[in-house]
Amino acid sequence: MSERARFVVVANRLPVDRITADDGSVDWRTSPGGLVTALEPVMRRMGGAWVGWHGASNETVEPFEHDGYSVIPVPLSGDEYEEYYEGFSNATLWPLYHDTVAFPEFHREWWDAYVTVNRRFAEATADVADDGATVWVQDYQLQLVPKLLREMRPDLRIGFFLHIPFPPTELFQQLPWRSDILEGLLGADLVGFQVPGGAQNFLRLVRQRTRHRVERDRVHVSGSHVCTARAYPISIDTHGFEELAQSPEVIAESESLLEELGHPKQIFLGVDRLDYTKGLRQRIRAMGELFEEGKLDPADTVFLQVATPSRERVEEYKRLRDDIDLLVGRINSEVGGVGRPAISYLHAGFPRATMAAMYRIADVMVVTPLRDGMNLVAKEYVACRPDTNGALVLSEFAGAAQELKQAYLVNPYDLNGMKDVLMQAATDSPRERQRRMRALKKQVRGSTIEHWADNFLGDLQG
Numbered sequence: 001m002s003e004r005a006r007f008v009v010v011a012n013r014l015p016v017d018r019i020t021a022d023d024g025s026v027d028w029r030t031s032p033g034g035l036v037t038a039l040e041p042v043m044r045r046m047g048g049a050w051v052g053w054h055g056a057s058n059e060t061v062e063p064f065e066h067d068g069y070s071v072i073p074v075p076l077s078g079d080e081y082e083e084y085y086e087g088f089s090n091a092t093l094w095p096l097y098h099d100t101v102a103f104p105e106f107h108r109e110w111w112d113a114y115v116t117v118n119r120r121f122a123e124a125t126a127d128v129a130d131d132g133a134t135v136w137v138q139d140y141q142l143q144l145v146p147k148l149l150r151e152m153r154p155d156l157r158i159g160f161f162l163h164i165p166f167p168p169t170e171l172f173q174q175l176p177w178r179s180d181i182l183e184g185l186l187g188a189d190l191v192g193f194q195v196p197g198g199a200q201n202f203l204r205l206v207r208q209r210t211r212h213r214v215e216r217d218r219v220h221v222s223g224s225h226v227c228t229a230r231a232y233p234i235s236i237d238t239h240g241f242e243e244l245a246q247s248p249e250v251i252a253e254s255e256s257l258l259e260e261l262g263h264p265k266q267i268f269l270g271v272d273r274l275d276y277t278k279g280l281r282q283r284i285r286a287m288g289e290l291f292e293e294g295k296l297d298p299a300d301t302v303f304l305q306v307a308t309p310s311r312e313r314v315e316e317y318k319r320l321r322d323d324i325d326l327l328v329g330r331i332n333s334e335v336g337g338v339g340r341p342a343i344s345y346l347h348a349g350f351p352r353a354t355m356a357a358m359y360r361i362a363d364v365m366v367v368t369p370l371r372d373g374m375n376l377v378a379k380e381y382v383a384c385r386p387d388t389n390g391a392l393v394l395s396e397f398a399g400a401a402q403e404l405k406q407a408y409l410v411n412p413y414d415l416n417g418m419k420d421v422l423m424q425a426a427t428d429s430p431r432e433r434q435r436r437m438r439a440l441k442k443q444v445r446g447s448t449i450e451h452w453a454d455n456f457l458g459d460l461q462g
């Protein structure tokens, strides 16, 4: 790559995944997850370079241009895929940072791979960043990059944003490598979290575990620089989603979807990566009981649940997939409507336009994670629902609940409570639903991904 970039995003995932078919043909597909949904419009606006992994192991891919910015692929070997990505990132950090809703595993060789791969990302970034450039490192897979990068390139302005929760100090302290991770993050000039509680947890740990002086939200990193820690709740390209949902193609697609579902009177919708943090077991049980008890009638009500395959070789994810298949099968055999199942379960990813079509027709959107950094699905629904008749049921344990206070809030661990709120959302007067939805729309319009990026990058420069 001849030209160096003034602005560089560094994330484990590139915006597109390289897929090689059995016949050797190559295709590129939008990568899964909220990080890519959020950052893609930022990169289109800012230009520069995106450093990340292209989603396939044992393959080297040359840099290329995409949507007006440079894409710099970082390779992972098969072993690194297992130890850095599936292992330390997704079987140690992911469950630990999500309140141990699954049991985190600690393995020294996973940590070694994490260090190696973080160094590779830092080196690739040091190569591509122009003198004095701004670098924005993303998420839990790359927490060592800020420090490594500062050692290589002290001229850079370095930001870091954590898309997932930052755990309470008692949980974080379990990590045998806790000090390395804190020092890794402190290499940044600015560390951003989804909610104020995350920044507070981080600052408390820095006070307890390091010798650096902490003054409110500023850490004076000994002999070096000041690192500030604050909350920057992430959002979506609200206008982009609104426009998409009102396009003739999406309206047509939502009509054919309604047709396929048999024009039910009421549609409940769930949209998630198939992840144990999303509370799918509890949600499906609650919906199943409402059908079984006759509170919902499968003759006129459908629960559409879409789940994108995710991290499919990690044990906990395999178990979850089997559990959900069984649960849905059991409920559908017990409460089947005529010619149509009560739960329509789709284990697949869909184009964004199809997601917008689903959001358009959902009367009740059900977002019930056990723990979630933000949850963009909740915001996408609010942006895409064309009128104010829809209802959003939202877990208290999603970061989004701190902003979307007018949603129907639930504790997903409390099945009876959740069932009551689901029924309330479905049966409240149009006036009450509209009041809530109007407030939600105002919130999602007033705080977009552009505001998020401008706030963070403004503070990073300041």
Ligand code: ADP
Pocket: 032, 033, 034, 035, 037, 271, 272, 273, 306, 307, 308, 348, 349, 350, 351, 352, 355, 374, 375, 376, 377, 378, 380
């Ligand atoms: P996470 O980042 O943990 O996956 P978020 O709710 O923040 O959770 O973001 C999920 C993103 O993935 C959203 O942009 C959503 O539209 C998208 N998504 C989720 N499920 C699907 C699916 N089945 N097909 C396509 N996109 C999906």
Ligand code: G6P
Pocket: 012, 013, 032, 033, 034, 035, 036, 139, 140, 163, 164, 310, 311
């Ligand atoms: C969440 C994480 C992202 C991750 C995404 C998809 O949004 O915060 O960092 O990219 O899930 O997960 P995957 O493991 O497929 O990258």
